[in-house]
Amino acid sequence: MRAFTNPTPRKLALAGVIAAAALLLSACGSDTDADAAGGTKPGQSTASAAPSAGAFNDADVAFAQAMIPHHQQALEMAKLADGRAEDADIKKIVVDIEKAQDPEIQKMKSWLSGWGKPESAGHGGHDMAGMMSEQDMKDLAAAKGKAFDKKFAELMIAHHDGAVQMAQAEQKDGRNEAAKQLADDVVRTQTAEIDQLRKILDRL
Structure with missing residues (x-):
């Protein structure tokens, strides 16, 4: 019967090397699996990816191309409030719209650039839901004080309602996650502002 002998230092070292190698291979395998699944490795930030890098469809493109001029007109309406608006709540909504x-707008322009699509769909903007006519804009510019506040609230309710309709179409038909998130934001914020504007109208 052989007597039990302690493992030699060389054998212990060899076992340690094998164990370390197994751990390394396991770690590499888990990273590869994450990549294959579209995940991120530990410590890797998802923010480094371009917000428009995901898949997109025609609805995403149409949403961005229509919402850019729609937002631009809202900013033009907001600028008219300077020196004309009187109501404190109207002035606050103007600031919120600008912020x-x-x-x-800059986000959507960057998406279209990344998708290789033009910023404009090549059609006039006044036929889009909620867009003001040239006469609407002239009438708003001609008003002042309480008359401006009332006109602004009425027109911005219609303008926001059009934006909400477009955003809801994007929620339903869009594919790009960043664009759909923006559509969610538009529906949430502009629906809340419509409610505020209606309350302002009620007391004007």
Whole structure:
């Protein structure tokens, strides 16, 4: 019967190398699986990816191309409030519109550039839902004080309602996650502003 002998230092070292190699292979395998599944590796930020890098469809393109001029007109309406608006709540909504919609325009322009699509769909903007006519804009510019506040609220309710309709179409038909998220934001914020504007109208 052989007596039990302790493992030699060389055998212990060899076992340690094998165990370390197994751990390394396991770690590499898990990273590869994450990549294959479209996930991210530990420590990798999803923010580094371009927001428009995902798949997109015609609805996403149409949404961005229509919402850019729609937002631009809202900003033109907001600028008219300077020196004309009187109501404090109207002035606050004007600031909120400027803060939200200018950055959204820049986002949508960057998406279209990334998708290789033009910023304009090549049609006039006044036929889109909620867009003001040239006469509407002239009438708003001619008003002042309480008359401006009332006109602004009435026109912006219609304008926001058009934007909400377009955003809801994107929610339903769009494919790009960033565009659909923006559509969610438009529906949420502009629906809330419509409610505020209606309350303002009720007391004007």
